[in-house]
């Protein structure tokens with residue numbers, strides 16, 4: 001059985017793909033496989049997508065077609081700290097746009113970008129389902145509720161100094 | 168009873184015995200929530216702290232239990248302390264410091280801590296808490312009359328009415344056929360007794376025994392099995408809850424969502440057992456007769472859909488699908504349901520699978536809900552181990568399996584044809600219907616797609632019957648609906664009410680009104696496919712027909728409350744931005760049309776709009792509605808059109824006066840410095856990102872309006888309130 005080549009997919013993902021190949025409608029597991037790849041590597045690199053295509057036996061064009069269609073998939077690496085501002089309705093009504101502006105000003109990047117030092121990237125989500133705590137920001141897996149624009153500089157300082165958030 | 172029911176009884180007895188043997192019933196239970204929202208509010212450390220204290224105290228009679236979300240989001244983390252035989256006590260916004268107090272005072276010394284209790288800021292203890300059912304079934308003429316009667320009779324009998332806290336509760340689902348207006352139901356705490364009475368004389372007897380002599384009026388106690396019983400027993404004394412009727416959420420916040428045993432002991436799997444011993448056609452008839460309609464937005468009759476799938480062809484392969492994509496960006500009903508009680512969805516789908524003749528079901532869950540996914544995975548595995556999924560379910564010979572498929576952040580995948588492509592591993596672009604999924608669904612086979620909440624209703628209907636279910640709700644909308652109440656309302660959270668409940672009841676009584684004494688402006692329902700209901704329509708009863716009549720839709724249950732600080736133009740633009748960016752791009756009206764509409768709205772919010780723009784918006788909107796391929800495009804203009812219809816003067820204000828009264832449209836705000844108040848501290852000038860504030864230290868500062876980018880920084884930083892926002 002194939003184990004991982006130097007830059008190739010690691011063996012647990014390779015194993016998952018070969019399990020999928022044995023099931024009914026193997027090609028239907030493409031999205032599940034891409035989720036696993038992104039979870040492991042943080043994003044979908046071209047090499048990894050090619051390898052997925054080859055191992056799952058679906059055309060490369062299908063893989064990239066799917067990867068680009070769904071917003072959840074990232075085609076570029078994200079920063080060490082991924083800041084995600086919820087722009088769902090409840091958060092919007094409670095001023096999430098101002099929070100987002102504050103992050104953009106403070107970090108000097110736009111939505112979807114990563115700071116030059118690779119430390120922060122700025123993303124958005126549409127409703128994490130905790131609307132009652134709006135506006136909500138997540139930094140990696142930590143959820144911050146009722147965030148105001150004024151708190152943003154301090155929040156970034158805290159994260160930089162390694163407090164509160166797992167890297 | 169048949170094979171499956173025998174299987175069920177053995178299963179139930181097993182779990183019940185294990186429960187009795189564990190002695191849990193006689194223990195003090197500390198309940199801490201374990202849903203995403205509770206965890207975000209800090210429930211995990213709170214639970215750990217309780218655990219530590221229990222251990223350190225060496226007390227074996229206290230048990231910590233993690234449960235799903237009760238829906239009281241604004242007060243999370245909520246902790247329940249249930250002492251056998253005592254009044255159920257719930258604490259709100261519990262912090263680590265409060266854990267210490269609660270543990271020392273309540274658990275060690277037996278004194279509940281009044282000032283930390285949920286919604287009981289008064290700190291007053293009542294001898295009794297009484298909930299009068301004030302639903303349309305029990306009190307066709309409203310509950311106030313009975314309250315007056317009860318209070319005066321209490322008084323006459325020498326009982327201090329002030330020693331009793333009285334609530335008007337929602338339907339407990341106890342009403343048999345033909346009972347309308349003929350019987351009354353009242354629950355009494357701390358005994359948690361349920362009285363059923365028919366006339367004043369009976370009421371007097373209850374008052375005499377229960378409140379004057381502190382005995383129970385055995386004769387009027389009902390032991391009827393009712394679905395919301397457990398919920399009422401634990402939460403009935405809190406106003407936020409007792410106005411609700413929890414059918415689909417009946418276990419959320421009560422059971423450990425990871426425990427199959429808890430579910431089984433709370434009527435779980437009884438419905439499936441009864442169904443499997445019978446005929447699939449009977450299930451379809453019951454669901455049809457119950458009047459259940461799809462809760463995902465469209466409101467299509469569920470029984471009809473099932474029948475279509477079953478009878479379309481004699482294809483031996485069929486599927487059922489649960490739509491848990493929950494795309495409305497301001498809604499969290501389905502997440503709470505999945506996290507709080509995953510088994511009820513699984514049981515519902517298994518019943519549905521049996522009814523339509525499916526062998527396999529898929530749960531399509533959005534990837535943004537990791538905890539819901541984890542709970543479902545666990546529940547599916549557990550159900551499989553107990554022969555509740557897989558081969559020969561409950562010895563009935565029926566084979567059925569479930570699989571989870573993850574979404575990947577595309578709103579359009581909530582649309583049923585797109586969803587099926589996504590399950591098949593493709594790009595989720597909708598296709599033209601017909602053929603409908605019930606004709607040609609997954610891999611071309613007949614497929615039933617229903618929403619999470621629709622599935623969650625199924626076991627309850629099969630257990631209590633179509634007749635019972637159809638007595639709840641209005642003529643054409645039966646049962647209950649869950650709403651995710653958010654925005655400018657005090658009690659944000661999850662609310663399940665009978666169809667036909669008015670918006671006022673939901674927002675004022677359950678929601679506790681608008682915070683900070685502000686004025687209600689509008690209620691947004693249906694998310695990006697819905698509309699804004701003006702405050703003047705607050706007495707509208709909520710059901711599919713009524714909401715459609717006032718230009719909105721029921722939608723999946725998002726309900727966002729807007730107050731005077733919300734700009735309707737900006738809100739409409741927000742929704743359109745959302746649908747625009749989520750358009751899959753397959754057809755021109757949706758892809759290009761929404762972009763044009765958005766450009767116009769952009770102009771208006773910058774003060775550059777014209778009156779023709781409003782006509783253009785309307786024309787474009789109608790065109791997009793008529794010519795788009797799928798529901799996303801067909802409904803995308805709704806928020807804009809309904810805002811134009813109900814709040815046209817606000818658009819005109821933006822155009823003519825270049826003013827946004829709600830101060831939300833940044834480009835229309837003017838920041839100015841009040842010469843009287845400015846002390847010249849220079850802070851604003853130093854903070855202004857474009858350096859457009861000038862002035863010497865200790866002198867009045869001035870903003871250069873041409874350069875100002877309206878970022879609001881000066882307004883935020885000035886410590887002397889000298890910067891004005893106009």
Ligand SMILES: Cc1cc2nc3c(=O)[nH]c(=O)nc-3n(C[C@H](O)[C@H](O)[C@H](O)COP(=O)(O)O)c2cc1C
Pocket residue numbers: 460461462463464465466467490491492493494495578579580581582583584616617618619621622723797798799
């Ligand atoms: C753009 C779009 C998004 C949708 N999103 C959802 C959703 O998130 N959840 C859902 O249950 N239904 C959603 N629907 C409705 C589904 O297409 C479908 O009608 C529904 O799942 C059927 O189940 P029901 O009859 O139980 O409501 C959406 C429809 C459209 C057009």
Ligand code: SF4
Pocket residue numbers: 579596597749750751752753754755757758795796797798799800801
């Ligand atoms: S209406 Fe919009 S979302 Fe639907 S198919 Fe057309 S472009 Fe795609």
Ligand code: SF4
Pocket residue numbers: 840844845846847848849850851852868884885886887888889890
């Ligand atoms: S911050 Fe306020 S007081 Fe200070 S200079 Fe600016 S306007 Fe004047």
Ligand code: SF4
Pocket residue numbers: 838854855856857858859860870874875876877878879880881882
């Ligand atoms: S609003 Fe922003 S840009 Fe305008 S004066 Fe104030 S700080 Fe400067």
Ligand code: FES
Pocket residue numbers: 086087088089090091092126127128129130131132134135136496497498
């Ligand atoms: S809108 Fe932000 S969490 Fe729901």
